Amino acid sequence: xxxxxxxxxxxxxxxxxxxxxxxxxxxxxxxxxxxxxxxxxxxxxxxxxxxxxxxxxxxxxxxxxxxxxxxxxxxxxxxxxxxxxxxxxxxxxxxxxxxxxxxxxxxxxxxxxxxxxxxxxxxx
Numbered sequence: 001x002x003x004x005x006x007x008x009x010x011x012x013x014x015x016x017x018x019x020x021x022x023x024x025x026x027x028x029x030x031x032x033x034x035x036x037x038x039x040x041x042x043x044x045x046x047x048x049x050x051x052x053x054x055x056x057x058x059x060x061x062x063x064x065x066x067x068x069x070x071x072x073x074x075x076x077x078x079x080x081x082x083x084x085x086x087x088x089x090x091x092x093x094x095x096x097x098x099x100x101x102x103x104x105x106x107x108x109x110x111x112x113x114x115x116x117x118x119x120x121x122x123x124x
Contacts, residue, residue, distance in 0.1 A: 010121070020120075022079040032099060032100065035050040035096075036049045038092040039095070040092040051071070051079065087122060097114050
């Protein structure tokens with residue numbers, strides 16, 4: 001079992017930055033592949049970024065590539081999402097997810113554990 005707790009969300013103006021954190025606890029938390037997803041009101045949950053268990057492989061949605069960076073500190077069992085040049089369309093509830101195994105994934109169905117989410121609101 002893996003428990004995930006997100007933090008770092010908030011209200012920011014367009015062009016600003018935020019850094020989200022996801023603290024993981026559990027037997028395999030420090031080696032699981034991780035992902036960030038987001039969900040805006042009335043929309044489906046969508047993939048944002050993913051990182052492999054060791055942190056050597058990453059993947060991004062086209063909409064955030066070049067603006068967002070996913071990273072992890074396995075010694076702290078924490079995954080980060082640095083978000084720069086934020087735009088109003090980035091607004092949503094951001095969820096951290098972990099999957100059994102070390103390979104990255106882009107589909108929500110590939111993940112076994114989810115956090116409660118942290119709200120990001122970008123004003124224009």
